[in-house]
Amino acid sequence: MLSISALHAYYGKSHILRGVDVRVEPGEIVALLGRNGSGRSTLAKAVMGLVACEGSVRWQGVELLGQPTYAIAQRGIGYVPENRDIFPGLSVEHNLLLGRKPPSPGAQPAQWTLDDMYALFPSLHARRQVPAGVLSGGEQQMLALGRTLMGAPQIILIDEPTEGLAPMIVQQVAQFLQTLKARGVGVLLIEQKLGIALDISDRVLVMGKGQIVFSGNADQLRGAETIRREWLEV
Secondary structure (H helix, E strand, O other): OEEEEEEEEEEOOEEEEEEEEEEEOOOOEEEEEOOOOOOHHHHHHHHOOOOEEEEEEEEOOEEOOOOOHHHHHHOOEEEEOOOOOOOOOOEHHHHHHHOOOOOOOOOOOOOOOHHHHHHHOHHHHHOOOOEHHHOOHHHHHHHHHHHHHOOOOOEEEEEOOOOOOOHHHHHHHHHHHHHHHHOOOEEEEEOOOHHHHHHHOOEEEEEEOOEEEEEEOHHHHHOOHHHHHHHOOO
């Protein structure tokens, strides 16, 4: 289980996260919603050791704060950033192979292979030898997701995976996340689109001004008109 408690994060003198508490269980999809600038992406970066933090981030009972990013990843935590961070000059297949890393200590996570990636994302198989930089935005997102899975994570933090994607690709991403859930992988989904978040998540969190302002299930958020109007709607 990922357990975040009393987490504060900073960019220089700017205080971004203000006492955040979040948990994600194995095989659970937790959607983290909020407007741009609310602190959602900073939360993912804090878990991965990419920003200055105070508080506690525990994974399977082990404190992560203070550990280097590579050690956090090797413990079984995958991270798909909003900008995807693919290697444009390398082929699709080489990008996927770069994602392989040792399994997390003391655990036997499900291993994912190239064949698994190509079964999940058939368009990547068709273009496996082309440079990743020539892929469409949707294909690049699939590649980023697949590369992270090649590291056999037990939980994945995914930042805005549907941003700028066509509806058909958004549906593929939703199916992908449900596949992860079925395989017992936990997901923290940072998203702005209410549709996908409410359709597939087990729990929904809303963040505003660096704090969690709502926690509940999809039906509870649908009924929380004041929360949606104040913290989500433009």
